[in-house]
Amino acid sequence: xxxxxxxxxxxxxxxxxxxxxxxxxxxxxxxxxxxxxxxxxxxxxxxxxxxxxxxxxxxxxxxxxxxxxxxxxxxxxxxxxxxxxxxxxxxxxxxxxxxxxxxxxxxxxxxxxxxxxxxxxxxxxxxxxxxxxxxxxxxxxxxxxxxxxxxxxxxxxxxxxxxxxxxxxxxxxxxxxxxxxxxxxxxxxxxxxxxxxxxxxxxxxxxxxxxxxxxxxxxxxxxxxxxxxxxxxxxxxxxxxxxxxxxxxxxxxxxxxxxxxxxxxxxxxxxxxxxxxxxxxxxxxxxxxxxxxxxxxxxxxxxxxxxxxxxxxxxxxxxxxxxxxxxxxxxxxxxxxxxxxxxxxxxxxxxxxxxxxxxxxxxxxxxxxxxxxxxxxxxxxxxxxxxxxxxxxxxxxxxxxxxxxxxxxxxxxxxxxxxxxxxxxxxxxxxxxx
Amino acid sequence: xxxxxxxxxxxxxxxxxxxxxxxxxxxxxxxxxxxxxxxxxxxxxxxxxxxxxxxxxxxxxxxxxxxxxxxxxxxxxxxxxxxxxxxxxxxxxxxxxxxxxxxxxxxxxxxxxxxxxxxxxxxxxxxxxxxxxxxxxxxxxxxxxxxxxxxxxxxxxxxxxxxxxxxxxxxxxxxxxxxxxxxxxxxxxxxxxxxxxxxxxxxxxxxxxxxxxxxxxxxxxxxxxxxxxxxxxxxxxxxxxxxxxxxxxxxxxxxxxxxxxxxxxxxxxxxxxxxxxxxxxxxxxxxxxxxxxxxxxxxxxxxxx
Numbered sequence: 001x002x003x004x005x006x007x008x009x010x011x012x013x014x015x016x017x018x019x020x021x022x023x024x025x026x027x028x029x030x031x032x033x034x035x036x037x038x039x040x041x042x043x044x045x046x047x048x049x050x051x052x053x054x055x056x057x058x059x060x061x062x063x064x065x066x067x068x069x070x071x072x073x074x075x076x077x078x079x080x081x082x083x084x085x086x087x088x089x090x091x092x093x094x095x096x097x098x099x100x101x102x103x104x105x106x107x108x109x110x111x112x113x114x115x116x117x118x119x120x121x122x123x124x125x126x127x128x129x130x131x132x133x134x135x136x137x138x139x140x141x142x143x144x145x146x147x148x149x150x151x152x153x154x155x156x157x158x159x160x161x162x163x164x165x166x167x168x169x170x171x172x173x174x175x176x177x178x179x180x181x182x183x184x185x186x187x188x189x190x191x192x193x194x195x196x197x198x199x200x201x202x203x204x205x206x207x208x209x210x211x212x213x214x215x216x217x218x219x220x221x222x223x224x225x226x227x228x229x230x231x232x233x234x235x236x237x238x239x240x241x242x243x244x245x246x247x248x249x250x251x252x253x254x255x256x257x258x259x260x261x262x263x264x265x266x267x268x269x270x271x272x273x274x275x276x277x278x279x280x281x282x283x284x285x286x287x288x289x290x291x292x293x294x295x296x297x298x299x300x301x302x303x304x305x306x307x308x309x310x311x312x313x314x315x316x317x318x319x320x321x322x323x324x325x326x327x328x329x330x331x332x333x334x335x336x337x338x339x340x341x342x343x344x345x346x347x348x349x350x351x352x353x354x355x356x357x358x359x360x361x362x363x364x365x366x367x368x369x370x371x372x373x374x375x376x377x378x379x380x381x382x383x384x385x386x387x388x389x390x391x392x393x394x395x396x397x398x399x400x401x402x403x404x405x406x407x408x409x410x411x412x413x414x415x416x417x418x419x420x421x422x423x424x425x426x427x428x429x430x431x432x433x434x
Numbered sequence: 435x436x437x438x439x440x441x442x443x444x445x446x447x448x449x450x451x452x453x454x455x456x457x458x459x460x461x462x463x464x465x466x467x468x469x470x471x472x473x474x475x476x477x478x479x480x481x482x483x484x485x486x487x488x489x490x491x492x493x494x495x496x497x498x499x500x501x502x503x504x505x506x507x508x509x510x511x512x513x514x515x516x517x518x519x520x521x522x523x524x525x526x527x528x529x530x531x532x533x534x535x536x537x538x539x540x541x542x543x544x545x546x547x548x549x550x551x552x553x554x555x556x557x558x559x560x561x562x563x564x565x566x567x568x569x570x571x572x573x574x575x576x577x578x579x580x581x582x583x584x585x586x587x588x589x590x591x592x593x594x595x596x597x598x599x600x601x602x603x604x605x606x607x608x609x610x611x612x613x614x615x616x617x618x619x620x621x622x623x624x625x626x627x628x629x630x631x632x633x634x635x636x637x638x639x640x641x642x643x644x645x646x647x648x649x650x651x652x653x654x655x656x657x658x659x660x661x662x663x664x665x666x667x668x669x670x671x672x673x674x675x676x677x678x679x680x681x682x683x684x685x686x687x688x689x690x691x692x693x694x695x696x697x698x699x700x701x702x703x704x705x706x707x708x709x710x711x712x713x714x715x716x717x718x719x720x721x722x723x724x725x726x727x728x729x730x731x732x733x734x735x736x737x738x739x
Contacts, residue, residue, distance in 0.1 A: 181518025185540035186454040192544050193457055247457060254450040298519070302491040341493065 006094040010134060011115050012037075013124040016044035017077060019051055024073035027059050038125060040111040043081050048121040050114045052081035057110040086113035090123060098135050101128065164390040168325060171332075175298040176269050183258035183265075190255045197248060200239035207235035268294035272324050282315035285323065285355060285422070289346055292327035296335070303335040304342045304361065311349040316424055318402055326395040326406075330359045330418050333391070336382075337363025337416060354404075354424055360417040366410040374408060438562070439464040440555040441482060445474045445500060446489040446516070451540075455487075458544065459551065471495040478507045484558035485551065487538075490517035490524050498524050501532030510561055512554045514538060522660045529667055530674050530688070536712070537667045553710045577601045577696055578619055582612055582626035582635060587680050588654055592625050595689045609633050616642070617732035622696040623689070624651045627678075628662075636662070637719060639670035641726035643711035645734050647671075648699050650692040654678055654685065668712045 014035070017026060021043075029035060040055040058080050062068045072080075086104055088097050101113055105128070112125045211228040214220040271291045293306055300306060334344045342362035349356050366374065366381075373379045375396040380389035399406040403423050410416040443466040444455045452467035459465050466483065468474040471494050477483070486504050490497035501513045515528045518540035528534045535557075536550050579601050581592050589605075596603040604619065606612045608631040615621065624642070626635050642649050653666060656678040666672045673695070674688040714720045727734070 178519045181540040182448050182451065185518065185542060186448070186450045188541045189454045189458060189544060193454065250453060251457065254453060258450060298491070302493060302496060305493070 006134060006138075007088070007090050007092060007097055007115065007126070010126040010130045011090070011124040012126065014038065014042060016042045016050075016122055017054070019043050019045060019078040019081075020076045022074050023059065023062065023077050023080060024069060026054055026077045027063070027069075027073075030056055030059065038112055038127065039109065040082075040085075040125075042085075042114050042122060042125060043077060044122045050085070050087060050116060050122045051078070052083040053085035053111050053114065054081040055110045057108075058082070082111065085111060087116055087120075088113055088126070089120075090115050090117055094134060094138060098131060101131060160390060161394055164394055165325065168328060168391070171299075172272065172295050172328060173269070176265055176295060179298045180262055180265055183261040187255050187258035187262070190251045190258070194248065194251055194255070197244060197251075200235070201241060201244070204232075204235040204239040204241065207232040265294065272321065272328075281317065281320055283318050283320045283323070284315050285313050285318075285357060286310045286348055288320055288323045288327055289348065289357070292324050292331060293346075295324075296328050296331040299332050300335045300344065302341075303338045304344045306331075307343055307345045309345070309347045311347075313348055313350050313355050314424060316355060316422055318422065319398075322398045323402075326398050326420070327357075327359075329391045329395050334359060334361035334363060334416070337361055337365070339364055342415075350424070352424075354421050357420040357422075358417060359420075360415060362415045365412040365414050365416055367412050371408065371410050375406075440484045440558055441466060442485040442487065442551065443468065443474060443477065443483045444487045445469070445471055445492075445497070447492040447494075448489070451489070458547075462548075463551070463555065471497075471500040474500065475503055475507060478504055478511065483508060483511050484562075485512045485514065485554045487514045487516050487551075490515055490519055490521065490528070496524065496527075498527035498532050501528055501534060505531075505533055512558060514550070514554065516540060516542065520660045520664070522658055522663065525660060525663050525667065526675055526677070529663075529672070530676075533673075534667060535671075537664045539664075550712070557710060575697055575700055577622040577693055578604060579623040579625065580604045580606070580612065580615055580621045582606065582609075582624065582630045583654060584630070585627065585654075585678070585680075587678075588625065588627070588685075591680060591682055591685050592689070595686060599693060601693070607631060609635070609638060612638065613726075613729050616646075616730060620736070621646075621649060622700075623692050624649055625689075626651060626653055628653065628655045628657050636666065636670065637714075637722040638726055639666065639672065640711065640714055640719070641723045641730060643669065643671045643709070644713075644723070645727055645730045646737060647709040647711075648696070650696055652676065652685075652688050652692060654680060665714070669714050671709050671711045 017029070026041065030038075030041065035041065039057075040053040042053055043051045045051050054077050062072055062080065065071075086101055088100060092100070109128055112127045113131075115123050115126050117123050207228070211232040214225050214228040268291050271287075272295050289308070289310065293300070293308075331344065338344075338361055344362075345358070345360040347356075347358040347360070370381060375392050376389075377393040378389040379393075396406055399420055399422070405421045407419045407421075408416065409419075440462075441464045442459065444452050445468050446452050446455075447469055449469055452469060456465045456467055463485075466477065466481075468477060471488070471492055474486075474488075478486070486501065486508075488497040488500050488504075492500075497515050497517065501515065504511060504513060512535045513528075513532050514536045515524075515532070515534050516538045517524065520539065525537055528537065535554060538547065538550065577599070579592060579596055581589065581603060583589070584607075593603060595601070601623075604615050604621070606615055612630070624639075626639065628635050639651055639653070642651070650673040651670065652674040653672050654676045658677055663675055666675065673692050676685055676688060714723055
């Protein structure tokens with residue numbers, strides 16, 4: 001749809017009046033049914049250029065005077081026309097035309113407007129009412145487009161939030177999978193070693209059993225006994241059970257420890273990713289911190305030492321997997337901010353109305369410009385492709401949805417500290433009742 | 435074992451890994467372990483170590499960093515990375531900075547690990563028998579540099595390098611021509627992308643590693659796939675891996691280091707060259723490498739003559 005056709009649709013091809021036409025004739029013309037819809041009629045010169053508009057109300061003013069028609073009815077209409085009417089070119093856009101017309105319109109509305117072509121020649125009339133209707137239709141259309149855009153935007157925002165969640169989940173799964181490789185490495189090797197090392201023990205057991213049989217058998221020949229004795233001694237020498245004891249015990253201990261590590265990682269993964277049953281759960285945030293640290297360990301381990309100062313916390317109702325997501329995000333950001341090897345200090349404490357989590361790193365810190373935008377969606381200081389710029393904005397939203405607050409303080413060169421405050425609803429209720 | 439035993443130093447921040455490896459290899463080798471990379475470096479300064487096997491992610495220092503420092507302290511020691519993380523940056527750093535012999539992953543296969551260490555021990559034993567005596571006269575020899583890359587940027591850097599060093603630049607348009615040149619002329623340095631005229635170059639690099647262990651290969655490529663790089667390290671024993679777009683300074687340094695290494699090797703008897711690639715695991719690739727080895731017959735004849 002082009003904007004020129006929008007105005008063309010308002011065009012009413014009214015036959016123009018010559019400037020010399022008498023006022024009485026114009027009045028008659030205005031009374032004809034085809035002109036009933038118009039407030040005014042156009043006056044156009046011989047060359048087709050508009051000269052003015054004569055309005056119904058101007059003629060009424062004349063005719064309402066005593067003998068008005070008799071005195072002035074024969075005068076040319078030129079005398080009573082508005083010589084400066086609203087003239088709009090057909091190639092004007094609807095919006096521009098509306099602006100022009102409402103800008104110049106005077107109350108009460110007594111005239112229509114003249115539509116001319118690009119050369120300025122008269123083409124027809126347009127009425128203000130039609131213009132209003134066209135504008136309204138246009139606005140309704142725009143609204144529909146906007147509404148659709150809003151829906152699309154909401155959908156893509158939901159998708160982005162989801163993809164950020166998937167990205168952090170993917171990062172976490174990859175991290176844990178790698179983390180599993182270390183215990184898997186030695187557990188697997190140890191089990192193979194245990195098999196190798198224990199093989200001579202079975203041979204020894206067999207040789208000793210044969211010897212025992214021999215000894216128990218009163219008819220056992222001397223030669224057979226000697227062979228059995230010799231075999232048992234050799235097997236014993238081979239197996240060196242007294243030397244093996246320590247190795248085997250160590251291997252078993254390490255293997256069990258490794259399996260426990262693996263189990264812990266799997267439990268951590270499960271705890272971390274559990275689906276939320278709304279906010280129904282009463283959670284100890286210290287547990288969230290520990291499980292997020294297990295998951296984040298692979299990205300933290302070679303960057304920082306995690307120092308925990310976890311105070312005793314009351315359980316609070318929250319969505320633990322969301323809180324875990326926030327914590328994982330803070331921990332990995334902290335690790336990434338550290339140059340060389342640093343510290344991540346995690347502190348928790350409870351006050352009367354709220355619980356607090358502080359995550360402080362000894363990283364490079366942020367200048368004020370970055371700090372001011374840190375919770376903005378899509379704001380990231382990481383190279384393209386390495387961060388969605390949504391992590392912290394989602395964290396902000398999650399904490400907000402929990403009725404809490406997340407605040408940040410940072411100093412370039414010294415580090416950054418995030419403080420999360422989550423309300424204690426029971427305490428609040430108690431206070432109210434007291 | 436008649437000669438002095440081969441000494442292997444394992445470095446990992448997880449003591450259990452160290453205990454497990456020590457128990458696996460204490461019968462064949464003299465096994466040393468350190469859980470702190472700084473102490474491992476101290477040890478390298480004061481003791482002879484033939485093979486160094488390091489973890490990548492350790493709190494005090496990354497494995498790539500440890501291996502790079504170890505290379506300065508004890509360049510003869512064969513360096514191996516053993517890691518549970520497949521991390522491209524770490525692999526590139528360990529190769530370019532640490533000059534690693536192998537990149538191994540956790541959990542490791544017992545047999546494979548034993549085999550790799552046996553190969554490393556063989557090289558180490560040869561090095562012990564024939565210590566390096568670089569002769570100054572050969573250290574400025576002219577080298578033949580073969581370029582397998584159509585990229586004008588690569589050509590510009592390699593061209594400048596050859597002009598400056600008085601080396602001979604050989605250019606080809608496809609793998610067929612490359613085989614021809616390799617059969618006819620002694621090539622010292624190979625600069626290659628992973629694709630040439632639409633063909634995969636990796637199998638040729640792997641064949642060359644088998645046929646011509648003294649050839650030094652610098653891979654310059656826009657592709658960055660960790661698994662592919664690991665195979666290039668283990669099976670093609672590439673010298674450098676440089677991502678495109680090329681960073682000129684880094685590339686020039688790599689070329690310079692390769693030239694120095696090539697000239698050093700020229701000054702040494704053939705058997706001490708410390709390279710021994712792994713055969714490709716995949717059946718089809720092994721066949722391809724085998725058939726390329728057949729096509730490099732004249733090169734192999736020349737080298738064994």
